Amino acid sequence: GENVEQHPSTLSVQEGDSAVIKCTYSDSASNYFPWYKQELGKGPQLIIDIRSNVGEKKDQRIAVTLNKTAKHFSLHITETQPEDSAVYFCAASEDTGFQKLVFGTGTRLLVSP
Amino acid sequence: GAVVSQHPSWVICKSGTSVKIECRSLDFQATTMFWYRQFPKQSLMLMATSNEGSKATYEQGVEKDKFLINHASLTLSTLTVTSAHPEDSSFYICSALGQGDSPLHFGNGTRLTVT
Numbered sequence: 001g002e003n004v005e006q007h008p009s010t011l012s013v014q015e016g017d018s019a020v021i022k023c024t025y026s027d028s029a030s031n032y033f034p035w036y037k038q039e040l041g042k043g044p045q046l047i048i049d050i051r052s053n054v055g056e057k058k059d060q061r062i063a064v065t066l067n068k069t070a071k072h073f074s075l076h077i078t079e080t081q082p083e084d085s086a087v088y089f090c091a092a093s094e095d096t097g098f099q100k101l102v103f104g105t106g107t108r109l110l111v112s113p
Numbered sequence: 114g115a116v117v118s119q120h121p122s123w124v125i126c127k128s129g130t131s132v133k134i135e136c137r138s139l140d141f142q143a144t145t146m147f148w149y150r151q152f153p154k155q156s157l158m159l160m161a162t163s164n165e166g167s168k169a170t171y172e173q174g175v176e177k178d179k180f181l182i183n184h185a186s187l188t189l190s191t192l193t194v195t196s197a198h199p200e201d202s203s204f205y206i207c208s209a210l211g212q213g214d215s216p217l218h219f220g221n222g223t224r225l226t227v228t
Contacts (some may be wrong), residue, residue, distance in 0.1 A: 034216065034217070036219075041221075041222070041224070042221050042222065043117075043119070043206050043208075043219035043220050043221045043222045044157070044206070044219045045219070046216050046217070046218075046219075049216060089156060089157070100147070100159065100162065101147075101159070101217065102159075103156045103157045103158075104156065105155075105156050106154075106155075106156050
């Protein structure tokens with residue numbers, strides 16, 4: 001089955017810096033890659049996603065890149081703000097319609113003012 | 114936008130009792146809902162897939178007789194933790210899948226503490 005690895009486990013940056021979180025996956029059949037932000041005591045919130053027919057997607061300060069050949073995808077947050085502090089999870093799914101997701105291990109991002 | 118409501122947000126129960134957690138899709142119909150378990154500082158682990166009108170599909174290692182799932186309507190799925198033990202204490206999260214290419218929406222989770 002699918003296995004998703006995520007790095008780093010923790011990431012501390014200064015406000016205004018960029019943050020990059022990387023994930024690799026094992027199943028070449030995976031074709032849907034969402035990223036979630038989870039705040040303490042809450043459920044995950046989708047922040048951006050990308051499908052296998054696209055190499056890059058951007059939404060304001062957030063961007064995701066996908067390299068299907070290397071089986072890795074990354075989340076880029078620019079101009080970080082303290083409110084970006086949270087745990088971020090990547091995930092992979094073989095079937096966009098079914099969305100049985102396999103999650104990465106999470107990255108705790110801390111943005112210091 | 115689409116919202117998934119999970120209730121209760123937290124619950125404390127005694128060992129041996131059963132606890133029911135509800136997951137509702139508020140403004141869309143969800144033929145498929147998923148139940149996850151999350152231990153502190155760990156990732157989400159899929160427990161089961163809940164399909165409206167049929168039996169749930171459980172992941173390997175998840176006891177179906179202990180974690181009863183019912184998906185009786187297109188907007189409601191329930192997870193019942195039966196004969197709860199302290200090791201069942203965890204954060205339980207549901208998600209709901211809408212139609213077409215709509216993304217998965219998550220509830221805000223239920224923190225279960227078994228004493």
